[in-house]
Amino acid sequence: MSRPERKTAIERLRERAEQAIQPEGGYLFAQIADAVAARRAERGLSQRELAELTGTTQSAIARLERGGRPPRIDTLLRIADALDCDLAVELRPRK
Numbered sequence: 880m881s882r883p884e885r886k887t888a889i890e891r892l893r894e895r896a897e898q899a900i901q902p903e904g905g906y907l908f909a910q911i912a913d914a915v916a917a918r919r920a921e922r923g924l925s926q927r928e929l930a931e932l933t934g935t936t937q938s939a940i941a942r943l944e945r946g947g948r949p950p951r952i953d954t955l956l957r958i959a960d961a962l963d964c965d966l967a968v969e970l971r972p973r974k
Contacts, residue, residue, distance in 0.1 A: 893949065912946040918962045932961035
């Protein structure tokens with residue numbers, strides 16, 4: 880009998896993050912995606928321009944804005960900086 884494969888901490892974190900639901904009922908990453916898209920539009924930037932400012936590709940920005948894939952924290956930090964925003968990450972006790 881073989882041992883089950885152990886997940887890395889990042890894999891466990893990614894799974895939990897993908898399942899995280901905000902109190903309003905929306906998914907966490909969908910809310911982040913909406914916020915990025917809205918702020919980008921407020922600043923009059925195209926996806927390509929935001930990508931250039933953050934050192935990524937236009938397609939990566941498009942995926943993020945669609946909520947297609949959870950972004951990495953370092954990517955979000957660069958995006959927040961480019962959009963003149965603070966990134967707030969919060970841990971709250973479960974109810």
